[in-house]
Amino acid sequence: xxxxxxxxxxxxxxxxxxxxxxxxxxxxxxxxxxxxxxxxxxxxxxxxxxxxxxxxxxxxxxxxxxxxxxxxxxxxxxxxxxxxxxxxxxxxxxxxxxxxxxxxxxxxxxxxxxxxxxxxxxxxxxxxxxxxxxxxxxxxxxxxxxxxxxxxxxxxxxxxxxxxxxxxxxxxxxxxxxxxxxxxxxxxxxxxxxxxxxxxxxxxxxxxxxxxxxxxxxxxxxxxxxxxxxxxxxxxxxxxxxxxxxxxxxxxxxxxxxxxxxxxxxxxx
Amino acid sequence: xxxxxxxxxxxxxxxxxxxxxxxxxxxxxxxxxxxxxxxxxxxxxxxxxxxxxxxxxxxxxxxxxxxxxxxxxxxxxxxxxxxxxxxxxxxxxxxxxxxxxxxxxxxxxxxxxxxxxxxxxxxxxxxxxxxxxxxxxxxxxxxxxxxxxxxxxxxxxxxxxxxxxxxxxxxxxxxxxxxxxxxxxxxxxxxxxxxxxxxxxxxxxxxxxxxxxxxxxxxxxxxxxxxxxxxxxxxxxxxxxxxxxxxxxxxxxxxxxxxxxxxxxxxxxxxxxxxxxxxxxxxxxxxxxxxxxxxxxxxxxxxxxxxxxx
Numbered sequence: 001x002x003x004x005x006x007x008x009x010x011x012x013x014x015x016x017x018x019x020x021x022x023x024x025x026x027x028x029x030x031x032x033x034x035x036x037x038x039x040x041x042x043x044x045x046x047x048x049x050x051x052x053x054x055x056x057x058x059x060x061x062x063x064x065x066x067x068x069x070x071x072x073x074x075x076x077x078x079x080x081x082x083x084x085x086x087x088x089x090x091x092x093x094x095x096x097x098x099x100x101x102x103x104x105x106x107x108x109x110x111x112x113x114x115x116x117x118x119x120x121x122x123x124x125x126x127x128x129x130x131x132x133x134x135x136x137x138x139x140x141x142x143x144x145x146x147x148x149x150x151x152x153x154x155x156x157x158x159x160x161x162x163x164x165x166x167x168x169x170x171x172x173x174x175x176x177x178x179x180x181x182x183x184x185x186x187x188x189x190x191x192x193x194x195x196x197x198x199x200x201x202x203x204x205x206x207x208x209x210x211x212x213x214x215x216x217x218x219x220x221x222x223x224x225x226x227x228x229x230x231x232x233x234x235x236x237x238x239x240x241x242x243x244x245x246x247x248x249x250x251x252x253x254x255x256x257x258x259x260x261x262x263x264x265x266x267x268x269x
Numbered sequence: 270x271x272x273x274x275x276x277x278x279x280x281x282x283x284x285x286x287x288x289x290x291x292x293x294x295x296x297x298x299x300x301x302x303x304x305x306x307x308x309x310x311x312x313x314x315x316x317x318x319x320x321x322x323x324x325x326x327x328x329x330x331x332x333x334x335x336x337x338x339x340x341x342x343x344x345x346x347x348x349x350x351x352x353x354x355x356x357x358x359x360x361x362x363x364x365x366x367x368x369x370x371x372x373x374x375x376x377x378x379x380x381x382x383x384x385x386x387x388x389x390x391x392x393x394x395x396x397x398x399x400x401x402x403x404x405x406x407x408x409x410x411x412x413x414x415x416x417x418x419x420x421x422x423x424x425x426x427x428x429x430x431x432x433x434x435x436x437x438x439x440x441x442x443x444x445x446x447x448x449x450x451x452x453x454x455x456x457x458x459x460x461x462x463x464x465x466x467x468x469x470x471x472x473x474x475x476x477x478x479x480x481x482x483x484x485x486x487x488x489x490x491x492x493x494x495x496x497x498x499x500x501x502x503x504x505x506x507x508x509x510x511x512x513x514x515x516x517x518x519x520x521x522x523x524x525x526x527x528x529x530x531x532x533x534x535x536x537x538x539x540x541x542x543x544x545x546x547x548x549x550x551x552x553x554x555x556x557x558x559x560x561x562x563x564x565x566x567x568x569x570x571x572x573x574x575x576x577x578x579x
Contacts, residue, residue, distance in 0.1 A: 006385035013377070014391045020452065021397060023420055024409045036418040039426075084302035091295040099299075101571070106310055108567040110513035112538050113556040116549070117313025119541075120320065120330065140309050147302065172294035201402035203516045208542060219404045223520070226408055233412055240405040247400035255393050258400070 028237035051238030062221030072135035073199035077142040085150020103144040115208040129213030137205040142195035153187035320553035342554040359532040367507040374458025399456035407520035410449040439529035465499030505570035
């Protein structure tokens with residue numbers, strides 16, 4: 001009886017919280033001539049797919065670039081963070097503590113400061129406006145986080161498993177590859193999810209380092225729509241809906257990893 | 270091969286070479302990270318510091334021969350009429366955001382801690398605002414806050430309030446970006462505080478209700494005091510993250526109208542990249558001031574966390 005009351009309140013609160021998401025969907029389906037109607041249509045009674053057609057016409061290259069940059073960022077992040085996490089968890093010497101501290105501080109540096117520093121650096125290297133330069137920049141958001149997740153996770157792998165592998169004659173690298181990595185599946189999933197999502201969502205680095213590139217991510221696709229003083233809000237919101245798909249997929253497929261990632265580092269239990 | 274000294278200490282002592290192949294192999298695991306951090310963290314930060322200490326123009330930026338100018342950029346920035354408004358806005362934006370995010374997050378965490386049907390599904394749905402790309406949230410809120418056709422003003426109209434120029438009036442622009450930022454930050458607070466609640470033993474509540482304590486009493490005497498360590502971490506982390514918010518404000522208002530919603534982060538970007546005539550030096554100087562502020566709270570966070578662990 002009482003429980004049902006809570007469920008009702010919970011539903012109402014969730015509806016309130018998600019209203020902007022609903023509104024984005026609603027506007028994406030609203031015909032252009034009804035956009036400035038007063039009062040606005042609260043439900044898409046006459047849905048149009050003009051907005052989504054505009055996405056197909058204009059935004060596919062941007063979406064492809066974002067996919068490429070997301071995957072590249074995940075690959076680079078895993079390549080650097082997984083071995084480093086193993087070192088910090090199982091092989092480290094005394095310098096490990098200082099390194100962990102540096103990683104924690106690295107996560108606190110504002111993105112715009114990094115972007116400004118990267119701008120001059122990339123100008124020298126000729127990396128401005130290139131998709132793989134953007135992969136490097138985007139990975140800086142995920143690498144410190146990734147190392148921390150891998151360290152925490154690999155610390156929990158029983159030492160006996162590792163020494164058994166070593167006694168069987170496997171080298172450090174073989175042990176890492178065939179014992180530690182397979183056991184770290186959860187950490188790999190968590191780091192990949194967040195690495196992808198952050199790269200996919202990045203706007204600061206993209207706008208600073210890839211603003212004039214021929215391979216630009218979807219965040220700049222949306223920004224260009226807004227910046228052109230484009231009044232076709234159904235197209236803007238349709239692009240926003242499509243750009244939200246990875247977040248939605250993530251939530252459905254990997255909810256427990258998401259919660260694990262949010263709390264990692266913040267709360268020790 | 271020698272054994273890992275941490276795994277099999279007894280064996281490694283008998284190893285003839287204490288710095289043998291094992292240490293070398295260990296180095297191969299950490300070297301990529303060290304190289305990476307030097308090239309893509311330390312060096313950009315050094316470049317930024319260098320930018321803030323030289324008198325750069327677009328030409329000398331490309332050629333790299335700008336003269337050293339000491340603290341000139343910092344002094345320029347500190348005397349700029351935008352400095353204090355931006356500083357004030359940064360503080361207001363940060364503190365108001367985290368107070369509301371924390372209060373809402375805590376209330377929701379306590380609410381979801383009661384076990385009812387659909388609780389875990391609804392809690393998962395609450396994560397959505399945090400997972401959406403910032404440009405998506407920012408453009409959605411921009412349209413909702415539109416003066417003529419926005420749904421927020423329509424809602425106000427229904428309750429008899431005159432339309433507000435949310436993003437176009439200097440009096441409201443900062444409020445608007447704060448509202449959007451609170452919305453984005455609630456999930457983060459909810460998740461962390463909820464996981465903190467899981468560690469409070471249920472027996473405490475049972476004992477309290479046997480003693481006749483009501484829900485509010487239980488919250489005040491048990492939940493809130495026992496959640497204090499987690500709350501400290503949440504607030505400090507929220508502080509560090511909120512200080513550096515850029516995307517949301519830039520996309521919604523670009524810091525305007527005038528300087529009414531510009532923060533240190535957007536001002537820094539405005540100086541460096543927002544105009545046709547970039548002022549890289551002052552822009553970098555503002556960025557470095559922002560780092561300094563973030564570090565103060567960041568180190569405080571690390572201290573609190575270390576103390577909790579020990």
